[in-house]
Amino acid sequence: MEQSAPRVVEADRSQLQLRPFDLDSTIPQDHRARLLWRAVETLDLSAFYERIKSRVGSAGRPPGDPKVFLALWLYATMDGVGAARELERLCKDHRAYRWLCGGLAVNYHTLSDFRVEHGQALDELLTQTLAVLMERKLIELKRVSQDGLRVRASAGRSSFRRKKKLKHYLKEARAQVEAVKQLAADPALSARQKAAQTRAAQEREERVQAALGALKEVERKKTAQRRPGGRKAKGEPRGSVTDPQARHMRMANGGFNPGYNVQFATDTAHGVIVGVNVTNNGSDGGQAAPMLEQIKQRTGQTPSEYLVDGGYTDKKTVDVFDGMEVTLYGPVPERCGNDPFKPLMTDSEAVSKWRKRMKTPAAKEIYKQRAPTSERVNADVRTYRTMDRMLVRGVSKVLCVGLWNAIAFNLLRWFALAPIN
Secondary structure, eight states, X not given: OOOOOOOOOOOOTTSOOOOOOOGGGGSOTTOHHHHHHHHHHTSOOHHHHTTOOOOTTSXXXXXXXXXXXXXXXXXXXXXXXXXXXXHXXXXXXXXXXXXXXXXXXXXXHHHHHHHHSOHHHHHHHHHHHHHHHHHTTOOOOSEEEEEEEEEEOSOOGGGEEOHXXXXXXXXXXXXXXXXXXXXXXXXXXXXXXHHHHHHHHHHHHHHHHHHHHHHHHHHHHXXXXXXXXXXXOSSOOOEESSOTTOEEEEOTTSOEEEEEEEEEEEETTTTEEEEEEEESOSOOTTOHHHHHHHHHHHHSOOOSEEEOOTTTOOHHHHHHHHHTTOEEEOOOOOBTTBOTTSOOTXXXXXXXXXXXXXXXXXHHHHHTTHIIIIIHHHHHHHHTSSOSBOSSOSHHHHHHHHHHHHHHHHHHHHHHHSOOO
């Protein structure tokens, strides 16, 4: 007997469904998003609210709660998400991000602006987190290690141009601005389109002008670094029309690319970041003393011991640290087969003490803590956070990204060392 066709319940995706939805039950009670939210609620966020113009009793559309945007970017940084468009997608598709949003609608423009418009507030927030961690005895500040991380800039090599080409671009940009202004009377274009074209033309002119300004700075530095009677630097200086503040520097892979030098100082006892700085100088020379001063301002304490690699140990830095009564540990440069630890006639008393100190087994044992401290931080923020390549342009915006990474890293250390109840 022949069997009839099987019966099945087919999918009907056009059918409307009404389901009860409890946002709070979408993630477990011990989820990291909840830990982050509880941590954010313990901090003073008044600096983020001061810029809001909409006030109770006055007109104006209220913006989204800065606390939500802060939690979203910190959680995204912990997950290694550095693009505002990707974060907007996650806020729609990922339950943890939806929970953090709490029903608040977000878009990538608002998220992108929030990430880089609160530099001072982020700086204060890092100081706050350090105060909380110090209160919980999670920072000792007896021994601190510093290292630089060279990060690719949001600019390509081809964006760098010589002065002659930049002046030609500037002339073209100004002509484009004038041409756009003449389109103001065109009825075929909407007011929004006219505003967008005008803004794009003006921004291009500003970028080229900034590139010419950066070119003057590069020329000035090269002239200052050139020794009397020395050779003139090969090649004509170039400036980037994409990111004028970016500079060519040697990266971890040995190649040269446009980038920024992000400095992190870390407490060796618990691996907490205690200082962040950004420069467009590819060298680490002269970066230790400003970081030490920053640590003192943030924590009210000065570490007694400081670990750095060979890029920081110039004689001026050694003298500065000795004057601040901070013991500096860093490798002594080799001297063509001669004993590098033997003091020279031109050495100051501080440099002589540093050479003798670094020869002792005790100093070498202490210096071994530098690599597992600083290199671990650099590897973490580059591999698992958002410091692989910059998606923002300019020193101030790159510093904001560095602060986001430092705060997120410290919160993760907080969760691991002293879980929040």
